[in-house]
Amino acid sequence: MTSEYIENKLKVVMIAPGHDHLDQRVRRSVQVLRELNFSVDLFFENHRVEDKILDSNVYAYDAIGILSVIFGFRATFSSEMKSKVSEADIIYIHDSGLYGLRLLRILLKFNTKAIVIFDYHDWAAWEVVHHSRKLSSNKYFLSILTYLAEKVLQKTYLFRPKIDALIGITNSQLECFEKTFGYKREIAKCAVANTRPKIIELQYESEEIDPTLNLIWIGNVGLGRGFEEVVSMRDSILKSNLVQFNEINLTVFGKVWGKQTFSSLDDLDFRGSFKNDTEIYQKMPRTRLVGIFQGWDDTHDTKINEIS
Numbered sequence: 001m002t003s004e005y006i007e008n009k010l011k012v013v014m015i016a017p018g019h020d021h022l023d024q025r026v027r028r029s030v031q032v033l034r035e036l037n038f039s040v041d042l043f044f045e046n047h048r049v050e051d052k053i054l055d056s057n058v059y060a061y062d063a064i065g066i067l068s069v070i071f072g073f074r075a076t077f078s079s080e081m082k083s084k085v086s087e088a089d090i091i092y093i094h095d096s097g098l099y100g101l102r103l104l105r106i107l108l109k110f111n112t113k114a115i116v117i118f119d120y121h122d123w124a125a126w127e128v129v130h131h132s133r134k135l136s137s138n139k140y141f142l143s144i145l146t147y148l149a150e151k152v153l154q155k156t157y158l159f160r161p162k163i164d165a166l167i168g169i170t171n172s173q174l175e176c177f178e179k180t181f182g183y184k185r186e187i188a189k190c191a192v193a194n195t196r197p198k199i200i201e202l203q204y205e206s207e208e209i210d211p212t213l214n215l216i217w218i219g220n221v222g223l224g225r226g227f228e229e230v231v232s233m234r235d236s237i238l239k240s241n242l243v244q245f246n247e248i249n250l251t252v253f254g255k256v257w258g259k260q261t262f263s264s265l266d267d268l269d270f271r272g273s274f275k276n277d278t279e280i281y282q283k284m285p286r287t288r289l290v291g292i293f294q295g296w297d298d299t300h301d302t303k304i305n306e307i308s
Contacts, residue, residue: 013084014030014092026094040057077110086110088111093116095120108161153180164187166187212247214248220254250268252270252271254274
């Protein structure tokens with residue numbers, strides 16, 4: 001490889017709203033780009049960065065409010081971000097949907113020539129339902145609102161910025177994205193599953209196992225994620241006498257968004273954020289453990305469980 005090529009390697013600006021600096025999917029993307037000899041500047045929201053000392057190419061910025069993104073207020077973007085984006089060869093957005101699309105539309109005003117990669121790891125139809133539920137829980141109102149939202153997204157250009165490459169979880173998910181947001185021209189697509197590093201050794205090393213039972217929650221706690229239902233499940237099992245345990249603990253790995261919205265957090269065992277599954281395993285309580293995958297309550301038949 002020539003020195004000229006190294007000196008002139010392509011500049012990538014990656015912005016990851018909604019993710020913290022330990023997010024496995026973001027870290028994997030950065031690793032791949034750097035192995036391909038791209039220069040990567042990475043932006044996280046301030047409140048999602050725990051380490052005060054960041055790498056030279058990692059930046060923290062004040063979160064850009066949803067109204068600023070919807071109405072396109074460019075003044076809310078940091079001068080550092082605008083400068084990096086204006087010089088970028090590639091703009092790479094790591095986000096779970098509608099917010100990221102609006103954010104990208106504004107960023108392209110600072111640089112119209114950059115190649116755009118959008119890394120979307122959600123299900124478009126489910127996202128519409130999820131946000132609609134914040135306005136009402138009435139199923140008839142939700143059905144009408146969801147139908148109207150999907151039609152608007154297909155017709156309006158407001159959530160349809162230029163995208164040159166689309167990365168997602170499955171092929172069907174990516175096809176759903178194109179259909180939901182009304183993309184007509186062909187977009188280069190790549191499906192990359194949300195895989196995590198495998199834990200090679202899964203045995204406790206000659207330790208006493210505590211005679212209690214633990215339910216394990218891995219992921220952030222927030223409205224719409226079914227956390228209250230898991231707490232209710234635990235309480236129902238205890239009352240039913242289906243298991244011979246006097247106590248069932250609920251251990252949480254992740255962060256709590258909007259703690260004031262939950263009425264049942266005081267008696268839980270919080271283990272905080274994690275870098276990978278091996279760290280989770282090391283912090284696991286030495287008890288009998290139960291892992292539960294609920295899936296999503298897909299009352300509007302969005303097919304979200306087909307990609308989970």
